[in-house]
Amino acid sequence: MNEVLEYLFFTSTIADKFASTLQDNGLEYIREIEPMQGATLLKIAEGVDEDLWDTLDELYDDLSTEDQALLEEGLVDEDAKSTAGIYLQLSEGRQTIAQIDPDVMNRMLSVITMDEFNAFIETIVRNVETPDDSAICQRKPN
Structure with missing residues (x-):
């Protein structure tokens, strides 16, 4: 892949939802684990149809909110410091x-x-x- 679009997810459940949508739309993707945070990075070729790209962008926004909520649920710690x-x-x-x-x-x-x-x-x-x-x-x- 020369030019790629990258989608970062902090929970595998949400990354799997997005990957399923990519598969449903016949898009090939590369799945990597980001070394600094252990997050899932999904990469697709940049030449995506504009309407499909808009749909993926909206889905990513929605899933990012859900992803963040799941991440925060898993990180609840009374002694934790805000970072x-x-x-x-x-x-x-x-x-x-x-x-x-x-x-x-x-x-x-x-x-x-x-x-x-x-x-x-x-x-x-x-x-x-x-x-x-x-x-x-x-x-x-x-």
Whole structure:
């Protein structure tokens, strides 16, 4: 698969539901276990019909909510501390999670969208991986 769409699930039950829909629609997929979190990653080729892609996107949104609820049910622990992390995809293919203060994360997401937050993080990762020592006023906007 050259260009792929990736769908991440934290519970195998929900990943199986999504995989079943992929099979029902005749889509081939690759199933991987994400090494950092042990989550299930389903990958399909990017050339999916637009209507089907919209259907899959809506299903993924619905299943993600269910997935999160199941995950939280399994993680109920009175002594547990609240944590948050940012999933980072590095240029050479490595993946990592940066742990951050959950209160800071909640405050940020109360004033910006998740897309804006992701764009911000991608800019930081890109600039760390390929630093530019020129003056900020001389750089082209990203």
